[in-house]
Amino acid sequence: MKALILGRQGQLARALQDSVPSTVELCVLGQSDLDISDKAAVRDSCAGLRPEVIINAAAFTNVDGAEKDPARAFAVNAQGARNLALAAQATNARFLHVSTDYVFAGDSSDPYQVSDPTGPLNVYGQSKLEGEHAVTELLPARSIILRTSWVYSPHGHNFLKTMLRVMGEKRRVRVVNDQRGTPTAAHSIAETLWDFAQRPQLHGIFHWTDAGAASWYEFAVAIAEESRALGLLPEGVAVESITSAEYPVAARRPRFSLLDSRATVEALGRTPMPWRERLRQVLKVLQNA
Secondary structure: OEEEEEOOOOHHHHHHHHOOOOOOEEEEEOOOOOOOOOHHHHHHHHHHHOOOEEEEOOOOOOHHHHHHOHHHHHHHHHHHHHHHHHHHHHHOOEEEEEEEHHHOOOOOOOOEOOOOOOOOOOHHHHHHHHHHHHHHHHOOOOEEEEEEOOEEOOOOOOHHHHHHHHHHHHOEEEEEOOOEEOOEEHHHHHHHHHHHHOOOOOOEEEEOOOEOOEEHHHHHHHHHHHHHHOOOOOOOOEEEEEOHHHOOOOOOOOOEOOEOOHHHHHHHOOOOOEHHHHHHHHHHHHHHO
């Protein structure tokens, strides 16, 4: 199988490369190779490469930055998804597209089902939802949309890397405790995407996260505890719980964004690992590095 991955510089594309099955011939492109908001360039590139599967791991993920530059967020997250779906349509490829828990408003008290009403609170979520609509419209029977949440890895820019840096420098951090979701390792998402890539009979919207729930504060506490145990941080790092109101940012975040992954578990026969166990695995990678 020949697969094309978009988003080479990102943490998810890196995880996809690290976990690629031996049966897959891989081509990976970054923004410097292909601007996915350029319809003609995407069409020509995919026509030349002729992939059987296209995996879109490229996205404008700066949630607060999207409020300041909505045009760029929609160009990448919405128009980029549409362009890639059109290219997949033209080349008869399957299309795997990664989306987000931020398509929901966060007003639920139960994990979100795929069929639950969406209602993004910010530009980032709105742009990702528009991308979902484009993919569903163009490739209803030959696409997978995989929503996930709170992605982190040993590489790139993410909450884990930020916490390790700040905790190492200041020994004290303030983290919001009134937003709940599920920290999810990029490698977990990558494994799931490869499972979907090898099951052409599947299509539609699915959810996938690691198991369990946490607030950002609880995630930070776990990072501090697990990192100290591995010698990545000194003793005495303090994590202070605060409210969202005490940490004003440009974009509103959902207070609750747990995703129900049971349909994915049933479709793929895989069980999500508890998020804290995944965190420990990722920190061991950083320790060895």
